[in-house]
Amino acid sequence: MRRPLLVLLAATLLLSACTVPRPKGDQAAEKVAATPADARRALAQYEEVLSVAAEALDAKPLAAVEAGSMLDIDTGTFEVAQQLQQKGEQRSEDLRILDVHAPMRNAYPLWFVMPVDDPGRDRVRVQVWRRERAAEPWKLVAAPETVGDADLPELVEGEQGTVVVAGREKPSRLGLSPQEAADTYAAALAGREAPEAQLIVPDAFVEQMWTTAESNGRLAGVRFRQEWRAENVDVALRTRDGGSLVLATLSRRDTYRVAAGRQVTWPGGSPQQAFLDGGGISSSGTLRYAHQVLLLVPGDGSPVVALGQLGGVTGADVR
Amino acid sequence: MRTRLGLATLVVGVLLAALGGAVTALLGPDGRYVTGPHEVRTDSLVVTRPAVLDWQGLELDVLAELPAEKPVFVGLGNAVDVEDYVGQTRRIVVDGVGRPWDPSYEEVDGGANLDASPVSLDWWLAAEAGLGAAHLSTTLPDETVEVAILPVGEADLTGLRVSLAYGVPHGFAWSLGALLLGLGLALLGVLVWRGVPLRPEPALVWLDDEDDEDEPAVAAPVPAADDAVEEQVVYVLVDDDGTEHEITAEEAAAAGYEVVEEVVVEDAPTPEGEPR
Numbered sequence: 001m002r003r004p005l006l007v008l009l010a011a012t013l014l015l016s017a018c019t020v021p022r023p024k025g026d027q028a029a030e031k032v033a034a035t036p037a038d039a040r041r042a043l044a045q046y047e048e049v050l051s052v053a054a055e056a057l058d059a060k061p062l063a064a065v066e067a068g069s070m071l072d073i074d075t076g077t078f079e080v081a082q083q084l085q086q087k088g089e090q091r092s093e094d095l096r097i098l099d100v101h102a103p104m105r106n107a108y109p110l111w112f113v114m115p116v117d118d119p120g121r122d123r124v125r126v127q128v129w130r131r132e133r134a135a136e137p138w139k140l141v142a143a144p145e146t147v148g149d150a151d152l153p154e155l156v157e158g159e160q161g162t163v164v165v166a167g168r169e170k171p172s173r174l175g176l177s178p179q180e181a182a183d184t185y186a187a188a189l190a191g192r193e194a195p196e197a198q199l200i201v202p203d204a205f206v207e208q209m210w211t212t213a214e215s216n217g218r219l220a221g222v223r224f225r226q227e228w229r230a231e232n233v234d235v236a237l238r239t240r241d242g243g244s245l246v247l248a249t250l251s252r253r254d255t256y257r258v259a260a261g262r263q264v265t266w267p268g269g270s271p272q273q274a275f276l277d278g279g280g281i282s283s284s285g286t287l288r289y290a291h292q293v294l295l296l297v298p299g300d301g302s303p304v305v306a307l308g309q310l311g312g313v314t315g316a317d318v319r
Numbered sequence: 320m321r322t323r324l325g326l327a328t329l330v331v332g333v334l335l336a337a338l339g340g341a342v343t344a345l346l347g348p349d350g351r352y353v354t355g356p357h358e359v360r361t362d363s364l365v366v367t368r369p370a371v372l373d374w375q376g377l378e379l380d381v382l383a384e385l386p387a388e389k390p391v392f393v394g395l396g397n398a399v400d401v402e403d404y405v406g407q408t409r410r411i412v413v414d415g416v417g418r419p420w421d422p423s424y425e426e427v428d429g430g431a432n433l434d435a436s437p438v439s440l441d442w443w444l445a446a447e448a449g450l451g452a453a454h455l456s457t458t459l460p461d462e463t464v465e466v467a468i469l470p471v472g473e474a475d476l477t478g479l480r481v482s483l484a485y486g487v488p489h490g491f492a493w494s495l496g497a498l499l500l501g502l503g504l505a506l507l508g509v510l511v512w513r514g515v516p517l518r519p520e521p522a523l524v525w526l527d528d529e530d531d532e533d534e535p536a537v538a539a540p541v542p543a544a545d546d547a548v549e550e551q552v553v554y555v556l557v558d559d560d561g562t563e564h565e566i567t568a569e570e571a572a573a574a575g576y577e578v579v580e581e582v583v584v585e586d587a588p589t590p591e592g593e594p595r
Binding site (some may be wrong): 023106136139202 | 350373374375376377397398399400402403404414421433435436440441442461462463487514
């Protein structure tokens, strides 16, 4: 008779201890950058604004939900669509969030990575969201689309289900740091003879860039120069193999100097033609591009692999 | 041994009862310790440091009142969010509240206005806004948090009065329970200390009898403690003629007699030499 009473008393005390206030441990200011609920809310709001912008063929509302190169690329896309009077690309209604990879952060800006399946286009977009200030909303800053059937690598998990940020230092003696990987990839895109080309896996995107540059370089009466530059990397996640998953934003400038009496033109309906107001370059001109590349940097020193890419024309200067 | 056990139980009971009584009196039936309203002289905004809210599981109520129905906002947020939000704004940073109300704070210079209205932000863990008053009621989470009292729109916090309440979930019930449990333990300790038997000593015990479990066996009386009342058990056999014969327990057990009636005579004065 006494034993059940004692057990009941002990259980009651233990349960009550769970609700009893107690001092917190570490008082360091930090937080999980975003919860799945935050991610869902941000995506829902984004889709709402994007549909309004697409309907009106007006990129201005996008500034509320996009930033950085993403806004540049989409603004360029909208400008092209506006000039060509084309509707935007068909958007899928049933986007599916595959995962939310959020790091632990102790200060703003906050960011997280969210692969989203777009079954309508049979693609996975690896969205990167960033919140610059607490007073600002989440904005989409990158969304490279996976190439072929590329799978994302397994990421190192931190506390509370977070992911671990890859720092600026080299992950191992053999591997590249995130910034080194981005710089290497940009340098390799300059041409297949570049020494850095040996440090990357030449995929379809790289081959296309090389081929385009070689074709433009062979244009008669045209001096063509292509420049690639990697911007500062601030989104990189540690992978389980000791490497990293890096979001690299590359800026590209194609400069044409055309001899008198000649003109460089692009096919009708192309973004380049739209940015050049339907004409071509007859003296000199520069087309600016932005490319977001999702790089897998192996920890064993193997060549860097591009898992996804998104890019577009962002501007043109013509004299 | 018995004395020490009783004393220990008594001490534990008294301490528990004192603690329970004190907390019961402090919290009251609503389970809250309330202080305020207190006037806070500022026209900017008020933010606490994380060290002010260094307990988790504590229930916290903050009532901010402003005159003339001015709009006011009270929010609890992660320190990363709150610091970034108010970091560039002139503010009062509360380092400690004191008990019951002896706040320490510093004034930090900065811009006059916040970058966005607090009601438009989605990262508050708990928040309330109102005209003339805002009442935040929440339980402190296991993360580094800060409370902010902020103006809304063109209003400022001139004339601000703040009331605070701290509570423990089901605090009144638990403290009352501790008080009663402590009193019970104290009483138990006194009884044990004084050697009062906590249950009556049995005169008859049942022994296992494989042949007839329903039939009680007669057993020898349990020896009583030296300082307990001495009991004497007498077995009386009533024959067919109604004549009573006193027999021993062994005789009763050997003959398989059944005890059909028990008569207890307590403290009955028995004349010397006269059988009961």
